[in-house]
Amino acid sequence: MSNQIxxxxxxxxxxxxxxxxxxxxxxxxxxLEKYGAHATFFVVGTSCNENTKSVLNRMLEAGCEIGNHSNRWSSVAELSKEEVLNDFNACQEKVYSLTGFYPSVYRAPGCAMSETSYSAIPVPVLNGHNIGTDWEADYSYESRLSAFRRAAGDGHIILMHDKDENVPMLEVAIPELIAQGYKIVTATELYTLRGYSLPKYAQVQYKEFK
Structure with a gap:
């Protein structure tokens, strides 16, 4: 997409x-494919296996980006530097074994990190504008859509979750954003298109690029 916008x-x-x-x-x-949109999928290592291999490769074939969301989805904030790095590397290797590519960005479970865990991660750490408690099954469709609309904005990084309950919301929210003139891109595409390099060994909170 980056050569089209x-x-x-x-x-x-x-x-x-x-x-x-x-x-x-x-x-x-x-x-995403229907509307020519891209996304960054932050994946959990324990969910990366032969059953999901085709999904991971489809993400890449669709022009999306794969990020590391830890290996076991457990808090890294209290872990030692060695433990954090071991967890990070386990997810990296699982994704690589299934796709031939290593994730190039990271998001901690719950976005919770300590200075120790930050120092252990050798790729950019990306947080974002979350859309409420969208991981909860009883979070209503109206709440999901309203929170997504609030999170969206020029230069924003929207943070949401890979849930069946979010699919109907995205069927409305994605074409709505496009109708408003937005291009929907990966996190790395956002930085690149706005002329920024993603720094290593540093937290990158959501940033509004104007």
Whole structure:
């Protein structure tokens, strides 16, 4: 997508945590492909296996980005530097074994990190504008859509989760953003298109690029 749009376009990065999942990941990819949109999928190592290999490769084939969301989805904030790095590397190797590519960005479970865990991660750490408690099954469709609309904005990084319950919301929210003139990109595409390099060994909170 980056060769089809300009840095002056309205850009929003879509990031999706806790996959890959055969059902919801594929349904989300269907929507993204339908509208020519991209996303960064932050995946959990224990969910990366032969059952989800095709999903991971489909993400890359669709022009999306794969990020590391830890190996076991357990807090890294209290771990030693060695423990954090071991967990990070385990997820990296699982994704590589299934796709031939290493994730190039990281998001901690719950976005919770300590200075020790920050220092252990050798790729950019990306947080974002979350859309409420969208990981909860009883979070209503109306709440999901309203929170997504609030999180969206030029230069924003939207943080949401890979859940079946989010699919109907995205079926409305994605074309709505496009109708408003937005280009929906990966986190790395957002930085690149706006002329920024993602720094290593540093937390990158959501940043509004104007």
């Amino acid at each position: 300009k840095s002056t376009d309205k850009l929003v990065a879509l990031t999706i945590d806790d996959g890959p999942k055969v059902s919801s990941s594929n349904a989300i990819l269907d929507i």
